[in-house]
Amino acid sequence: MNAPARYATPRDHRYRTFGGKVAKLGASMGSPFMPWQRQVADVALEVDERGVYRYGVVVLTVQRRAGKTTLLQPVMAHRGITVKRAGLWVTAQQRQDAADTWADTADAVEDSPLRRVVKRRSANGQECLRFTSTGAKLRVFNALSRVALHGKNSDIVFVDESFAFTAEQGDVILQAAVPTMATRPGAQLWIVSTAGTAASTWLRELVKKGRAQAGGPRFAYFEWSIPEDTEDLTDLDVYAAHHPAIGHTISLDALADARSTMKAHEFARAYGNFWVSSDEWAISPVVWDAARTRAPFLPGLPIAFGAEVAADRSGGIICAAGTLADGRTGVEVVEHRGGIGWMAPRLLELTARHRPAAVVIDPGSPAGPVHRAIAEQRKRRGQWVPLAEFGTPELLDANTEFLDGLTGGTLAHRSHERLDAAVRAMGTRTVREQVVFSRLVAExxxxxxxxxxxxxxxHGLAHPVPNEKPALTVASG
Structure with missing residues (x-):
């Protein structure tokens, strides 16, 4: 099976390429090229009449376990044996990740016939693979250091898993790398990654550019991914049809095993190269639209309530969650009004009527006064309210579960204009290094x-608050 690229700069046969030589080198290093790798190498390594590489920037976005590193290893090795005093640099979000890529490359070179022309130094922080015939050096640099490459020359800079960088961090990388290429004819910046999250603003802009023009002058772009309009993000056949390593280095069983151990949205991102979110939406419109339902909650099963207040405290909203006939969790809007004084009395009323499994309010959010009012009323009246404990750990879990449910097809929403508008308006923020939904009001x-x-x-339906056996009813505004 040879999955075709969804976007790719085409081969221009008027120009010769070093793709074939690099492919032979890859085979000698123990990793014969798959068709997709040969396609990228043939195009990215085209040279003009002067023998200079035509593309200064190569952007490759492809699924996990596709073979990104085994493509780049012979690319860098080829440059090392053909360009005198070449500067070959590897970086990633964490220096250790870059050092691991460097070590894997050094191992592959030393296990090949090239071992006779290299010398390796593995001291932490001073990793260097030197090609003795040319004086070229393969080294690691800190991506986010503004002085990382000062005074250096670069013939290749390889940025791995670029989804980890924001647009601002990407600018730091470019400011460090690009000037070092100015005096090196044919120097190339390779930016390689799987799809990212809403925080991956640097990669997202590169993807937009690549998709719009499939590259361009001095810019080559390649992407393997499942389509944006994929209706069932749990269908392994869709992933298999678009993953270029299936049938070569990955089996369908391995793909199924990965799916069974990963969260649905992470599997879609990693093995489908699918943007579950983007720089424009915290939740992809495709994912949101696919999760629409008109089905009511099943009677006789528990429900839960969640309440939130707008960041500017202009109003509040109560939503409910319940179980649908097909077993999915469903969410719906119960009530929304201006101001927040109505919310605690209304939640107490709904609790008395429906005996929910949980009432979830984040006490650290703008809804904190509502949480305190309910807690006080519960204490004063002695009325049982299953007010859930909710802090940062629960916030992180709730975000993951919500996105995972939408992506994996286990959570649906009853269409409501306010929910649709909210999803369009919702951005992201970072809490404990996890991207979560933001409360900020849109422009x-x-x-x-x-x-x-x-x-x-x-979240409340999935994590009920222990209490006396509730009377099981369904919510109605």
Whole structure:
């Protein structure tokens, strides 16, 4: 099976290429090229009449376990044996990740016939693979250091897993790398990654550019991924049809094993190269639209409520979560009004009527006063309210579960204009190195509060608060 690229700069046969020589080198290093790797090498390594590489920037976005590193290893080795005093650099989000890539490359070179022309130094922080015939050196640099490559020359800079960088961090990398290439004819910047998250603003802009023009002057672009309009993100046949290593170095069984151990949205991103979120949406419109339902909650099963207040405290919203006939969790809007004074009395009323499994309010959010009011009323009246404990760990779990449920097809939402508007308006922020949904109001004044309330309700249904046996009913506004 040879999955075709969804976007790719085409081969221009008017120009010769070093792709064939690099492919032979890859085979000698123990990793014969798969068809997709040969395609990238043939195009990215085209040279003009002067023998200079035509593309200064090569962007490759492809699924995990496709063979990104085994493509780049012979590319760098070829440059090392053909260009005198070549500067070959590897970086990634963490220096250790870059050092691991460097070590894998050094191992592959030393296990090949090239071992006679290299000398290796593995001291931490001073990793260097020197090609004795040319004086070329393969080294590691810190991606986010503004002075990392000062005074150096670069013939190849390889940025691995670039989804980890924001646009601002990407600018730091470019400011460090690009000037070092100015005096090196044919120097190339390779930017390689799987799809990212809403925080991956540097890679996302490169993907937009590549998809729009499939590269361009001095810019080559290659992408293997499942389509954006994929209806069933759990269908392994879709992944198999678009993953270029299936049938070569990865089996369908291995793909199924990966799916069984990963969260649905992470599997879609890693093995489908699918942007579950983007720089424009915290949740992809495709994912959101696919999760629509008109089905009501099943009667006789527990429900849960989630409440959120707009960041500017202009209003609040209550959502409910319940179980649908097909077993999925469903979320829906119960009530929304301006102001927040109505929310605690209404939640107490709903609790008395429906005996929910949980009422979830983040006490550290703008809804904190509502949480305190309910806690006080519960204490004063002695009324049982299953008010869930909710802090940062629960927030991280709730975000992951909500996105995973939407992506994996286990969570649905009853269409509501406020939910749709909230999802369109919702951005992201980072908490404990995890990207989560933001509460900030969008520029047009739209609040993401309805989507957040739905997320909290779903979390409450999945994590009920222990209490006396509830009377099982369904919610109705």
């Amino acid at each position: 047009d004044g739209t609040s993401p509060a309805p989507a957040l309330a739905a997320m909290l309700a779903a």
